[in-house]
Amino acid sequence: MKTSKKVILVCLAIFLLFIAIRLSIDFPTGLGIYSGNISATNPEGTIRFTTAPLFQVILIDPPDNTIYTIPGFTRDVNLTCSVVNLSSGINITQVKLYTDISGAYVITDTLNITNPPPFNVTFNLTAVPLGSYRWNCEAISSTNVSRFAPADWHFTIRRSGPTPTPGGGGSKAPYVKEEPAYLPCIIPPDNLTSWFTFDNNTDDFWNESHEGLTFEKPKYFKGADLAAMKFNGFSDQVIISPDNVFNNIKEGTIDGWVYYKKKVEPVVIFSYADASQNDKHLLLQILPSGNIEFKYKDGSDYRIVAPETLFNFMMHRDTWVHFALTYNNTEYEWYFDGIKYGANVQVSGNPGFWFNDLKESVQLTGAIGALIGKGQITNQFKGGLDEIEIFDRALTSKEVYDIQSRLKCKISTRCGDGILQAYKGEECDDGNTISGDYCSAACKIEYCGDGVLQPSLGEECEPPLTEYCGVACEILVVPPEAEIVRFEQPKVYLPERVIPWWLLGIAVLAIAAVFYLWLKATSKPRQKTAEPVVKRITVKKQKKQSKRKKKKK
Numbered sequence: 275m276k277t278s279k280k281v282i283l284v285c286l287a288i289f290l291l292f293i294a295i296r297l298s299i300d301f302p303t304g305l306g307i308y309s310g311n312i313s314a315t316n317p318e319g320t321i322r323f324t325t326a327p328l329f330q331v332i333l334i335d336p337p338d339n340t341i342y343t344i345p346g347f348t349r350d351v352n353l354t355c356s357v358v359n360l361s362s363g364i365n366i367t368q369v370k371l372y373t374d375i376s377g378a379y380v381i382t383d384t385l386n387i388t389n390p391p392p393f394n395v396t397f398n399l400t401a402v403p404l405g406s407y408r409w410n411c412e413a414i415s416s417t418n419v420s421r422f423a424p425a426d427w428h429f430t431i432r433r434s435g436p437t438p439t440p441g442g443g444g445s446k447a448p449y450v451k452e453e454p455a456y457l458p459c460i461i462p463p464d465n466l467t468s469w470f471t472f473d474n475n476t477d478d479f480w481n482e483s484h485e486g487l488t489f490e491k492p493k494y495f496k497g498a499d500l501a502a503m504k505f506n507g508f509s510d511q512v513i514i515s516p517d518n519v520f521n522n523i524k525e526g527t528i529d530g531w532v533y534y535k536k537k538v539e540p541v542v543i544f545s546y547a548d549a550s551q552n553d554k555h556l557l558l559q560i561l562p563s564g565n566i567e568f569k570y571k572d573g574s575d576y577r578i579v580a581p582e583t584l585f586n587f588m589m590h591r592d593t594w595v596h597f598a599l600t601y602n603n604t605e606y607e608w609y610f611d612g613i614k615y616g617a618n619v620q621v622s623g624n625p626g627f628w629f630n631d632l633k634e635s636v637q638l639t640g641a642i643g644a645l646i647g648k649g650q651i652t653n654q655f656k657g658g659l660d661e662i663e664i665f666d667r668a669l670t671s672k673e674v675y676d677i678q679s680r681l682k683c684k685i686s687t688r689c690g691d692g693i694l695q696a697y698k699g700e701e702c703d704d705g706n707t708i709s710g711d712y713c714s715a716a717c718k719i720e721y722c723g724d725g726v727l728q729p730s731l732g733e734e735c736e737p738p739l740t741e742y743c744g745v746a747c748e749i750l751v752v753p754p755e756a757e758i759v760r761f762e763q764p765k766v767y768l769p770e771r772v773i774p775w776w777l778l779g780i781a782v783l784a785i786a787a788v789f790y791l792w793l794k795a796t797s798k799p800r801q802k803t804a805e806p807v808v809k810r811i812t813v814k815k816q817k818k819q820s821k822r823k824k825k826k827k
Contacts, residue, residue, distance in 0.1 A: 328359075328364045328415065328419055328421075329357060329358060329359050329364055329366065329391055329413060329415065329421060330357070330358045330421065331355060331356070331357055331358075331411050331412070331413050331421050331422055331423045332355065332356045332357075332358060332423060333354075333355050333356075333409075333410070333411065333423045333427045334354040334355055334356050334394060335352070335353070335354040336351070336352075336353070336427075336429055337427075338427040338428060339427075339428050339429070339430075340428075340429045340430070341429070341430045341431075341432065342429065342430065342431045342432070343432055343433070344431060344432075344433060345433070346433070347403060347404055347433065348401040348402060348403050348404075348431075349401075349402055349431050350398070350399065350400045350401065350402070351399045351402050351429065351431070352396050352397070352398055352399070353371060353373075353396070353397045353399065353409055353411075354394055354395065354396045354397075355369070355371075355394070355395055355411035355423065356392065356393070356394045356395075357369065357387075357391045357392060357393055357394075357395070357411075357413045358391055358392045359390065359391035359392055364390070364391065364415055364416075365390055365415060365416040366387045366390070366391055366393075366413050366414065366415055366416075367386065367387055367414055367415065367416050368384060368385065368386055368387060368413070368414045369384070369385050369387060369395045369411055369412070369413050369414075370383070370384045370385075370411065370412045370414070371383040371384070371397045371409065371410075371411055372409060372410045372411070372412065372422075373399075373407055373408070373409045374407055374408055375399070375402060375403075375405075375407050377473060377500045377684065378473065378474060378500075379408070382397070382399070382409075383397045383399070385397070395411065402431055403431070404431050404432060404433060405430070405431060405459065405683070406428065406429075406430040406683070407428065407429060407430070407431075408426040408427065408428045408692060408705070409426065409427055409428075409429070410422050410423050410425075410426045410427070411423055424704075424706065424708070424711055425692070425704045425705040425706050425711075426692055426705040426706070427705075428692060459680055459681050459682055459683040459684075460676045460677065460680050460681070460682055460683065461682070461683055462480075462682045462683070463665065463669055463673045463677075464667070465526075465665045465666045465667040466480055466663060466664075466665050467480070467481065467520075467523065467526075467664050467665060467666050468480055468481055468484055468514075468519075468520075468662075468663065468664040469481075469661070469662075469663045469664075470486060470512070470642060470661070470662045470663075471499070471500070471660075471661055471684065472492075472494065472497065472501060472502050472503040472659070472660055472661075472662075473500045473501045473684075474494075474501065475492075476488055476492055476503065476512050478514075479684065483516075484514055484515070484516075484519055485514075485515045485516075486512045486513070486514060486515075486642070487512065487513040487514075487515050488510070488511070488512055488513075489509065489511070490509055490510065492510075492512075493506075493510070495658060497531065497533075497594070497658065497660035497661070498531035498533075498594040498596070498660045498661060498681075499531070499660060499661055499681045499682075501660075502531070502533065502658045502659065502660035502661075503643075503658065503659055503660070504657075504658050505643045505654065505655040505656060505657060505658065505659065506654075506656065507535070507537055507541070507654050507655065507656030507657075508654055509654070510643060510654060510655075511641055511642065511643040511644035511651060511654055511655075512641065512642040512643055513639060513640075513641050513646070514639070514640035514641065514642070517549075517637050517638055517639050518637070518638050519640060520546055520629040520638070520640060520664065521629065521632070521638060522629075523628060523629040523664070523666045524628060524629075524666075525601050525602045525603070525628060525666070525667060525668055526600070526601060526628065526629070526664060526665045526666045526667055526668065527598060527599065527600045527601075527663070527664070527665040527667070527668055527669045527674075528544060528558060528598070528599050528662075528663070528664055528665075529596070529597060529598035529599070529609075529661075529662075529663050529669075529674065529677065530543070530544075530596070530597065530659060530660065530661050530662035530663060531594050531595065531596050531597075531658075531659070531660040531661050532560075532587070532594070532595050532596075532597060532657065532658075532659060533592070533593065533594050533595075533657045533658030533659070533660070534560060534564075534587040534588075534590070534591045534592075534595070534656075534657045535591060535592065535656045535657040536588065536591055536656075537562065537656045538562055539562060539653065540559045540560065540561050540562065540653050541559060541560050541653055541654065541655040541656055541657075542557050542558065542559045542641070542643065542644055542645045542653040542654070542655055543558045543559065543560065543597075543642070543643070543655060543659065543662075544557065544558045544640075544641070544642055544662060545557035545558070545559075545640070545641045545644065545645045545646065546629055546632060546638055546639070546640050546641075547632075547638065547639060547641070547645060547646050547647065548632065548635040548636075548637060548638055548639075549637050549638075549639045549646050549647070549648070550635075550636065550637055550648055551635075551647070551648055552647045552648045552650075553571055553572070553573055554571065554572050554573070554632065554635060555570075555571055555632075555645060555646075555647075556568070556569065556570045556571075556627070556628075556629070556631075556632065557569055557645055557653075558599065559645075559653065560587050563586070563588065564586040564587040564588030564589065564591075565580065565581075565584055565585075565586060565587075566580070566581065566585065566587060566597070566608075567579065567580045568580075568599055568606075570627045570631065572631075572632075577619070577627050578619070579599070579606050579608075579617055579618070579619050580608075580617070580618050581608040581610070581615040581616065581617065581618065582608070582615060582616030582617055582618045583615045583616060585608070585610045585615055591657075594658075594660070595610060595611060596609075596610070596611050596612065596677070596678040597609065597610055598669065598674045598677075598678075600668035600669055600674075601628050601668060602667070602668035605617075606619060607668070607671075609671075609674045609675075609678075611678055612674060612675040612677075612678035612679055614671055614674075642659060642662055643655040643659060661681075661682075689703065689707060689715075689716060689717040690703065690705065690706050690707040690715075690717070691703065691705070692704070692705035700717040701713075701717060701718050701719045702717055702718070702719050703717050709726075709728070710728055710729075710730040710731065711730070712731065714726075722736075722738055722745075722746060722747035723736070723737055723738050723747070724736075725737055732747075733747040734747060734748050734749045735747055735748070735749050
């Protein structure tokens, strides 16, 4: 009986432990209160539950894409957002405002909250300059759960035209000339292929596939437009990855800002070189004399392009200077601070050259602030470089002047920036990279029939028009191998109530051990009996007595 009880208890403990492990698999977050508003059966047949949000952030005012037209250059703006509670007992402690008014998309203001939701929060921004901006609100709960509004909103502040003057008394209305809206920056010109802003990293701002690599931690300082990268003249450079990124550029423009510091050897602003050789490259460099030149070298073949009217950086050192070099149909033009300086070409070989002349090389590496040669890096730049750009067409004089005088609006061209770019294959852009809101993370329109089940859009099945799925992605008949679970009242999963599966397993083992000890302590001990021994003694006495009787006879 003792052995059978042990076996039963061990089996019970194993069974309870199996249940605990099974719960941890079916509910990876642990035991707790789960939402039941969305549920379905996965291919393995295990029912999974998704959690509902605890609260929601909604942007209220000003409406998205609001345009303020003002006579001056700044305006006060009030931004209002609302926090709505989706579950009782949730306390919000902070609401943060994010904007890109300063250039980078960062926290602009923070308000501490003492009242529970629902409530509205208004941020008062003063003296916002002309420009286009995006904004959003983030709410943070007492349990450190945060949530943004589903998409960023935008507003624009632009300057109005002149006030019309009254007419001369006739019935005909006075003619008013419409002035274009003024922006403090220009939209980037067409055919921009690379743009290294150096505002907060060394990567290509315009083309996210181009990565800027450094051997040491980049150093930044105040640039011509926000931040700029600082080069020490011996170990700082930016290598552009991957290789061969500019091979197909047959004409174009290189421009940027230079903060030159004197050095006794040539310093390179930009280079594109065969990393396996020492004598095949093109580079833009400043000589020790302070003169600038654009140089191509392929063995004994070389071509040098210098400004027709010399511009000496020694006379403009320790200050920001904008440069641009354009090339179109064998013609070059130099620009400094927006003014055209012409070009003087010294040639040995073909009179025209650009990036595509080097395409026969196997490995062409772009670099900013240095020249990459065979196993070595030379001619490191000393000073600062900012807003280095490459176009695959020659900019006009007006475009170069506008870039230098007004700078460029730093508008991202990536999926999720809130700007629809159909030429890049975007079907929608709602300002985020989150699927399930009618615009997917890849900026494709989400709809019933796209082959992706989207419960947040009200879909119950995919694809439609099948035996079990209707035209609106609603379930017609529950498939025999699946189980659809619905709850009438969703309940919210609270992270602070989670019990880890391993802790539950330990608790089950402890309960089984206590139960075993209790049984052992309460069961009556078995009493030993001497009956077999007495019987054996009686048999021996009877044998002896029978032997004695036989002897007497």
